[in-house]
Amino acid sequence: MTDPEFWEMEEGFWKNGPEYYMARMANGAVMVYPEPTGILTGDAILEELESRPRWTSVLIDDRVLARDEDTVVLAYRARALVDGGSPYFATCASTYVGHGPVWRLLAHNQTPETE
Numbered sequence: 001m002t003d004p005e006f007w008e009m010e011e012g013f014w015k016n017g018p019e020y021y022m023a024r025m026a027n028g029a030v031m032v033y034p035e036p037t038g039i040l041t042g043d044a045i046l047e048e049l050e051s052r053p054r055w056t057s058v059l060i061d062d063r064v065l066a067r068d069e070d071t072v073v074l075a076y077r078a079r080a081l082v083d084g085g086s087p088y089f090a091t092c093a094s095t096y097v098g099h100g101p102v103w104r105l106l107a108h109n110q111t112p113e114t115e
Helices: 003-015 018-024 043-050
Strands: 025-032 039-041 057-067 071-081 088-099 102-113
Touching: 003 018, 003 057, 003 071, 003 088, 003 102, 018 025, 018 043, 018 102, 025 043, 039 043, 071 102
Parallel strands: 025 102
Antiparallel strands: 025 039, 057 071, 071 088, 088 102
């Protein structure tokens, strides 16, 4: 995958629901969110998605992409909005693993920021 395709996939994780995640998450994926959500794995990730509204927009800045043969790490700052909610600011990192032409999200972390 090209660098822009990884960023497009990353944005999709912010805006899309469980079907998007199921098609693009690695087995054993782990996601670390601020409390009270905390650390999620497997089906708990999908259950959490079903209980929350999706982000309507996300701006991704300060992009850094590190690449090895079968691993890509994205690090960035995000500003996300949900209908009727306050803007959410976070520093994020996602790790993707590749097996041939197929890439999957293995890990994601969000650290909230103030404006």
